[in-house]
Amino acid sequence: MQTDWLFIGIFLAIGLVVESVFLFPWAVAYKAMPFFMVFEGILFILLLVGALVYIWRKGVLEWA
Numbered sequence: 001m002q003t004d005w006l007f008i009g010i011f012l013a014i015g016l017v018v019e020s021v022f023l024f025p026w027a028v029a030y031k032a033m034p035f036f037m038v039f040e041g042i043l044f045i046l047l048l049v050g051a052l053v054y055i056w057r058k059g060v061l062e063w064a
Helices: 002-028 035-058
Strands: none
Touching: 002 035
16 A cells, blocks of 8 residues: 555656656746747646546546
8 A cells, every 4th residue: 555655656756847847948938939839838738637637537546
């Protein structure tokens, strides 16, 4: 049981680091970007949210 929480913590930590690595340069240069780059950043965020909703509905986040 404790190893399950260890794997969950490691997975979440790595996932958050990877997402922040992709979003940090976009956030720094936000004011200098053309509209299509802003749109692509928003699309990336929506893709991540959509994946979270998908796995949530599939029941993958339910730990027994």
